[in-house]
Amino acid sequence: MQQANRRLQVTLGHLNPEAVGSSDQIITGNETSAATATASNKDRYDCNTEGFTHTFDVARLADIMRGNVTREKRIEMFKLVDKPIMLERTYNLSKEEHRKLVTEQVKYLLGTGEINIAGLKTDPHETLQKLELGSFMDASTGIKLGVQIVLFGGSILNLGTKPHHEKYLKGVHTFDIPGCFGMTELRHGSNVRKLETTSTYDPKTQEFIINTPNDGAVKWWIGNAQTNARVCSVFARLITQEKDYGIHVFVVPLRDENHKTLPGIEIGDCGDKVGLHGVDNGFIKFNNVRVPRENLLNRFGDVMPDGVYKTEITSEGRRFGAVLGELITGRVTLCANSIFIRKVATIIATRYAANRLQFGPPKHGEIPILDYRSHQVRLMPILASCYAYEFPKRVLMEKYILLHTDNVPDDTLAEIHAMSAGMKAVSTWDTQLHLQTLRETCGGHGYSAYNKFGILRDDHDVFQTFEGDNTVLIQQLAGHLLKQFSAQFEGSSQIGSAVILLRRQMGDMFSTRNPLITRIATKKHLTSRDWQLQAFEYRTAKLLETCAFAINANKKKMGFFNAFTDSVPLMVQLGRAYIEQFTLQEYMKAIEKEYKTGNRKVADVMKLMCDVFALSCIHKDVGNFMDLIKSSKARAIGKLLTRLCEEMREHAISLVDALEIPDFIIDAPIGLSKGYYVDHILDYSKKCNPNNHSFTVSGDKRPEANHGGKNGNDEESWDHDVIEIHQK
Structure with a gap:
């Protein structure tokens, strides 16, 4: 009972409003937007949740997540899409009406002159950032813009020569040549x-x-x-x-x-x-x-x-690869858009969970559903992943930019092909799964189209097969890893010798770095940087060995093609293992950098999320870690993950605020940073349905949340319609 009481006492700041403000001018968008109505006298681009006190320096974490983009530059991008034409909602539109609206939105974005595919040659960082503009709003707009600029325009830019550029690119950028x-x-x-x-x-x-x-x-x-x-x-x-x-x-x-x-x-x-x-x-x-x-x-x-x-x-193979290089741009932008969609959905679900009250200890009132461990273990790993994948995405973009320089080495080109394929596959697979989980965490309100989960889930679904089916793409990454591995043993036509050496290396890793590694289960050990990296590296190496050995053992009797395809299930696991390892490595680099700056509180929060991400990956795929983890240790990881999710819950609202996505882009009544979700739901229902126009929204008072009794000695049963516990 004391443990349950301690859990309920974790708060988000006890609902104390935090002073916010900025000198940025408020620009009015769609007048039907609930965000517009609730943002009076406040910065329209302020993303701090009303009624909560931040638990760390949110502005600093936001700076880290923006990378080399200043807040002012980010706001400039938001202002480009903060226009009536871009804020039109698509509820109840026919297919033809929706297509017409999206076409007008693409024309508007191109008409700003801010998006130019030729910029990938002159200023690739800026261009990649601006290609995100379409994803800020309707996903259809982002995809249609991408087809016009990235695919059609990109094919002319990257596969054509000067005469083609002069004839077509200007019309591509103005939509005069759709x-x-x-x-x-x-x-x-x-x-x-x-x-x-x-x-x-x-x-x-x-x-x-x-x-x-x-x-x-x-x-x-x-x-x-x-x-x-x-x-x-x-x-x-x-x-x-x-x-x-x-x-x-x-x-x-x-x-x-x-x-x-x-x-x-x-x-x-x-x-x-x-x-x-x-x-x-x-x-x-x-x-x-x-x-x-x-x-x-x-x-x-x-x-x-x-x-x-x-x-x-x-x-011929290299020439074909050069032609298909155009697909890399699409994969990189899809990866970025998928992570952005995940962030939007996570913000909606987290804010709702912090405000939605359900059940509670007797005599104390109801508690936020975010106080329940069952909710924390579903939501916190997804929130952690929003942060973790930002850093490998950034590295992928830096690698991609190399394509637009002269004389790119073949090995660099192959690496970018493989990494873009693997990152696109894993990020879009995970986002699709997370969207369903996030929708479920919001109960019946998650089923409302106005709260976006269904729209985001359905629109994002095709990301898993856009620019290549994910199962095929992840094979490209795994095949690249196998090729790189075997290339270390030039002079031998057999993978066997490589397998033998790899086994020896893995054995050394297993025995020398920590002989007790399979049983140690303390928090200090399980959250240590060295052990987490060792575990992820070992999993990748083990799967690489298994794939190489299986192909080598079967190719003589089955032929290489059949041996390769027979190993595809393992290759899918190998590709994911490598991407998760790469993600952990890059995220840890960012954390170490932050510790060196002296911002220990922010770094501690980032490390907490890193632990949740790492242990969540291990927990979901424990079978591939079993050589490093005995059953008792696996159980300890599950328990520790639950505790870390509880610790992370304290920072949940601060973390979604640091993602810096304004209300007019969130545009979901249960996920807005300002106002009360009950009022927003009624407001959306009224304004989006003609039959409800006469309904009066009087304005509700946000109830005060309870975060648990102080002594945990209340012997009365919980006021719960599903479970009643009576002590005798």
Whole structure:
């Protein structure tokens, strides 16, 4: 009973309002926004939750999370989307109305002149930050903007040459040339090498003939195609002088200036989807459509007027990899957008949990649902992950920027391919799972469309297959790790020798770093940096050994392809293990840096979240740590994780405030930083439903929360409709 009482006494600051304010001018957006109504006389871009006192220097942690972006610069970005056209809500809109609104939003964003894909060459940091603008609002807007700028514009920038840049990029940036990215087909998506659309060169007319040879080769799921696109960057097999040179990209006009479909082209609507209803996904069929020779994006390969194919990249595999390099931009931006969506949903769920009162000790009233351990262990690891993944994402972006420099080494290019694939897979997989958990933690209110969980979950769902199916992408990372591992043993064609050495190294790690490591279960040990890193490194090494040994043992009797595919389940685990290890390493670097600055309180909170992240990963995948963890230690990890989640609960509101996402972007009645969620729910229900306009919202008083009795000696039963405990 004393332990239960101690748990209930953990508070978020006892509901003491914190003074906030700023000189930033308030800019009025959509007048129907509840955030606008409650932000009177307060900074519209202030993100501090009303009624709670911060437990540490939130401004300092916010600075860390922004990296090299100042708060003023971040507010400038928020102001760009804080306009009526961007704040329009999509509830109750038809598919056609939603698409029209999203198109207008993309036109507005491009009309600001702030987003320019060519900036990836001149100022990649700034450009990547601005590409986040679309994700601040409707996910459909972010995706449609990404198709226009990142995919269509990026293909021209990165695969084309100066004539293409001069002809198309200005129109891309102003939306005067709406475009689409014609890669995926009905029969092929991930296996781009096997795309069937053909582009056959005719030397007599110096034209390429684009053709869809069968229905399976119809371009499918092409964003922007059904409604807007006038031009498409088409992935097709380049055939000249009766030889197939593999996949290349061609600029193919689809519609004329009056938006009429051109001869030989059929465009249709892929129809309703699970989410992203504002994106006009269409299908395209080409019937011997002729385009000039100059429409080949020829940075990596060209066709001379007489039909001779020329390239400086003699390796077909490397040339294909260079063409697919365009997908890296999409994967990097999807990773960033997925983590942002996770942050938004976590803020909503955390603020609601801190304000929603349910049950409580007798004679003391109700307590916030965030005081319950069952709630803490579900919510706190997700909140910790919002912080942990910020740092590997930042490193990934720095690596990606190297692509836009000259003479990128092959090994660097391969690493960026692999890391972007793995990060995109793990981050989007986890966000999708977290969105469902977060929705459930908010009970019935989580089911309301106004509270965003359903919208975020459905719109984010496709992130798991966008720019490559996650299971395929994680294999790319695992395959890269295996290749790097075997490359250490040049001169031997067998992986076996590498496996033997790896086993010896893992044995040394196991025996020399801590001979009692399998049984030690103190808090000091389980939260130590060395042990956590050792455990994550050991898991990765063990899975790498298992995969390498399995492929090596089976390739003679099964063939390499079958041996490889037989090991895919292990490779998925290996890819995740490596990404989680990379995340832990980068997050620990940030924490160590903060300790060196002297901001110990902030560093302590970051370390607490790091412990929750690390132990949560171990707890969920304990089977792959069993060589380091005996059963008693595994149980201790579970218990300690619960205690750490309870400690982290004290800082929960401060932590979501430090993520610095304003109310007009959150736009969920139960997750706003200002006001009371009951008033917001009624306000949204009234303004978003015409039948409710006559309903009067009088304004409710926030009830005072109880955080547990002082002595824990109350012998009366809990006032609980589900469980009653009577002492005799």
